[in-house]
Amino acid sequence: MRGGSISKAARRLGLTQPAVSAAIANLESDMGFLLFKRNHYGTEMTLEAKSFSEGAERVITALNNLEELAEDLKHGRVGKLQIGCMPGLSTITPTIAARFMRDNPEVRLSLQTFPSRKVEEWVAAGHFDLGIVERPQSKNELEIFPYKFEMLCALPADSAxxxxxxxxxxxxxxxxxxTLGDGHQTTMQLRSLANxxxxxxxxxxxxxxxxxAMALVNEGVGYALIDPVTAMxxxxxxxxxxxxxxxxxLVEFEVAIILPKFHLVSRLCRHFxxxxxxxxxxxxQSLAE
Structure with missing residues (x-):
């Protein structure tokens, strides 16, 4: 059909004309109706062949789409991401996720903000694909990729x-x-330094x-140690x-990207x-500079 003749079809397929004619005859025999009628003008397509060809095109398109989907799945470019994020980095994580989604337009995102311990629990249980948390505690159940930020001192505008x-x-x-309470990692470091x-x-x-804490500093209430992401x-x-x-x-603020250790992690999640x-x-690097 695409070639317009049996001879052109044979050339496109790299076959002989008799081989294509035999293939058509076999197909007609299997289906029980003619696809092409031969007359003194050449070969004419039957109405049944036109209807059948439309279905065949849909199948071919679907197969091509499946090939594309498989390629996207292979390279982690399609699917849904379930991400849990601690409040402290919830301002910058959407920006990073948005850039990833622009590069991978078939990705769908669920981004939820919870305290770090809740994010850890849900990542370990497989409810979140990936989490961003403060210093993780459930180390046996998680894959952990740690980061440390140097804390800055925030001063009121009129500070001496x-x-x-x-x-x-x-x-x-x-x-x-x-401060962020006696149990927070930065407060404990600050108290230890003071002692x-x-x-x-x-x-x-x-x-x-x-x-x-930044808002309170801005109002002149006092001084605070602030992570550079919040400061920025x-x-x-x-x-x-x-x-x-x-x-x-130096006082450091420790965070981590976490993945579940005992649940399957998709290629999309690894890619992200x-x-x-x-x-x-x-x-x-930019904050250090």
Missing amino acids: LAAKDEITIGDLDGKPMI RHDCRLNVVAETQLFPS EYGKRSDSQVLLRPFRP QVALKEEFDQLV
């Missing part, structure tokens, strides 16, 4: 320490501090999230007056994990 290039634990002796350097840690406010995102706000300085000795790792690597 504004002229300093970096802030030390001694500079914060007795200053009003905003070692004989400094008084004057906590005037506690909050669960770094953005909330909050700094984009038009009403932000917070000053940021390096803090010494690689892309997410590259984004995090670039982020860590």
